[in-house]
Amino acid sequence: MSTQDKRIREFAYQIWESEGKPEGQEARHWEMASKLAEAEALAPKKAPKATGSKTPASKPAAGAKTLNGKAAEPKAKTTKAKPAAAASVIAPGEKAAEKKPRAPRKPPAA
Template identity: 70%
Template structure:
């Protein structure tokens, strides 16, 4: 299984969980997951920060070793924003309908 297939599977599972684990919506979840994975692959990567930019004003030696790079994104278990996916036209469980207008107090 390719990395892309694994990512699509992760997205589909997260969508399924976020919708309350409904039955019979597999095709829709897979299609949404495939689109999310494609968008993620096409998104521009963040540019690396210039080495030494954090220490420039601190008076440290310019030959100091650079900071260790962070772990790759693939090492993360789940992306933070993925659980918030709500299909168009569907309300999330946390959304509430607007409150009815209040009546003015009787005098």
């Protein structure tokens, strides 16, 4: 079995599980999985993020600011906080917590 077939099998299984393990949907799940695997194979590969700088410290980049003949330290990147909606994502197969209905409003006193 090729790696592509293994990847399609993994995708098909994930689809089957996410739909609640229905019977008789194998062909549809396999077709969906093969399309996903093909798209994954055609997608450009992202290079892993490097932890250190790729440029040597002795040679500052063109246009880099120098201080006493040494390359200036790059500013630290600030990370943005995730939006509140990202915390409320529900995984497939899990049920959302049901909200309690609000009590009806009382009419204003006259």
